Amino acid sequence: MLKQIRPALVILVVLTVVTGLIYPLAMTGIAGVMMPRQAEGSLVVDESGKVLGSDLIGQVFTKEIYFHGRPSATTAPDPKDATKTVPAPYNAANSGGSNYGPTNKALIDRVKDDTIKLQAENPNAPVPQDLVTTSGSGLDPDITPEAALFQVPRVAKARKISEDEVRALVTGLVQGRTLGLIGEPRVNVLALNMALDKLPKS
Known part of the structure; x- marks a missing residue:
């Protein structure tokens, strides 16, 4: 044996x-x-060497002067009750979607509310799907060119610069399909907002 x-x-x-x-x-x-x-995690650093984020993981931008990323459904343990969770957008320790089905009332209501808010921001254009839906990972750092262009009027108004200048910035940062075949054209939100901050102040 x-x-x-x-x-x-x-x-x-x-x-x-x-x-x-x-x-x-x-x-x-x-x-x-x-x-x-x-x-090392595709870290993004500024001129002073300060880490601003990663090319691979989105982050929350809420100010009007910045482009906003996709909604994120990631969560974290509730500090008041460990048996529950609380929303924690772009929580890399808990990657995942909400798992809500298309008929879930909470999902329908959230998407409807978000769409109404975004439509008020730019009534002349349809709201791009990725601005109201979460990705499967909840960490998506990119948005579609359409989603970025949709936000141009708000960002330009908040920064008091021309829409053409902001639109040109978006267009210049569009990344094509990987190897010309894989994925879809996209814009990295962190890179776009960093480029915005480098524009001359009006």
């Missing part, structure tokens, strides 16, 4: 060391050498 168990135990130990230790360390080392910025 020991004759049969020994090879199994040896294989278990070898595979555990190879796949659980050597391989992850090798991949981490290779990634750190070949793509150091991505391996």
Whole structure:
């Protein structure tokens, strides 16, 4: 019996060391050498070296002078009651959507309310879908070019600059499909807001 168990135990130990230790360390080392910025989380830093966020994870922008990202349905434990959760937009520790179905009343009411607010912001254009719906991860850092362009009148008015100037900024930051095939055209909200802050003050 020991004759049969020994090879199994040896294989278990070898595979555990190879796949659980050597391989992850090798991949981490290779990634750190070949793509150091991505391996560190694709962090975005300003001129002073202060970390402003990540290219990969959205964040909340509520001021009128900034473009707003997609709604996020991520949550965090309620500090008052650990058995419950509270909304925590873009919580990277709890990636996920709301799991509400299309007939869920809470979802319908939220989307309806958000649509009414956004329509008042720009009554001359239809509200883009991604400004009222959450992504599957809840961490999406990008919006569609249509969603960015929809917000141009509000941002231009809040910053007291021309819509054409803001629209040109949006157009210049549109990223195409990866390799020309994968995904959809998009605009990174953090990059767009950083570029806005660099515009000359009026």
